[in-house]
Amino acid sequence: MQRFPAFRAPRLPAILAILAGVCLCLTSCLTIDESMGSLASNALSAGVLDQYQATMLKLAAQAAADAARQITPEEEYYVGRAVAASIFAVYKPYDCPELAAYLNRLGQGLALSSPRPAIYAGYHFAVLDSPEVNAFASPGGHILVTRGLLARVGSEDELAAALAHEISHVALGHGLASVQGMRIAQIASDYAIGAGKSSGGELEAFSSAFGEAIAELAKIILFSGYSQGFELQADREARAILGRSGYDPNALAGLVAKLPARGEESGGGFAATHPAPISRLEALRDAPFEPVSQRARGMRFWPAPRADETAAAAIGAAPDPVRTYYIRAERFAAMRALF
Secondary structure: OOOOOOOOOOOHHHHHHHHHHHHHHHHOOOOHHHHHHHHHHHHHHOOOOOHHHHHHHHHHHHHHHHHHOOOOHHHHHHHHHHHHHHHHOOOOEOOOHHHHHHHHHHHHHHHOOOOOOOOOOOOEEEEEOOOOOOEEEEOOOEEEEEHHHHHHOOOHHHHHHHHHHHHHHHHOOHHHHHHHHHHHHHHHHHHHHHHHOOHHHHHHHHHOHHHHHHHHHHHHHHHHOOOHHHHHHHHHHHHHHHHHHOOOOOHHHHHHOOOOOOOOOOOOOHHHHOOOHHHHHHHHHHOOOOOOOHHHHHOOOOOOOOHHHHHHHHOOOOOOHHHHHHHHHHHHHHHHOOO
């Protein structure tokens, strides 16, 4: 059985040396890992830490610095792809190319009006073959909606509202923030426990920390959802995206009112991964919202169904709202047969 060095209470001179090291770290221009490395060396020299403990402190500092850095767009995409793969392991994709094409055209148009219209590999939309009412957004632009949710949608405006909400999670970096937070939490946990373990085991645990964070993020997206703050922020941004894209911003509230509340649906779904509909409706009602002018919305219209509307959009004029309504209604009715 592995035995570890007995804990030694630090002497007063050692404590003073450590405090001096902390002050040096706080007043210097060194990075976190450099400062903690210096502190570990001082603690080792003062006899407060042994060689193994000092090494572990330096490794933890480096790990924290790596976790705190900004994840690159490429890393975000691959993290999201791994999370999406975890979702596909639970839900089977719905094999309907025509519906997938429609969803992607609609989603791509909405993404143009989001705070992040261009991301590393673009936005990707897919339908999951499940009667459960749900939708998922992972980092990097992977957005998945179930057939159960599509069955609740009553118009293209409401479908756009569902997609805009998920696009907002990606554009606002909610999944990425969750991954970064879990990386730091995982590192802190691993290295705190590591004070009483062998260095080999700890290095192995650290090498898998990011993968564990991805798995944990997949669990959050699948079973508990993003935080209520993130969900309400995504609602507000979705309403703005709808307005900028030429869709009815009130369609989001109309859709939310149709979604199941907790206890109305078994096995998870929106009730488990999103705040209660009444809470979302109250938040939308209380949040200030400035409608977008018809002229501003005309440039985002998808797709221009008539040649005269294409010409009108080219000069900044708004499409005919009545004609737009009927074109979208016809298009949605044709697609709804595939839901």
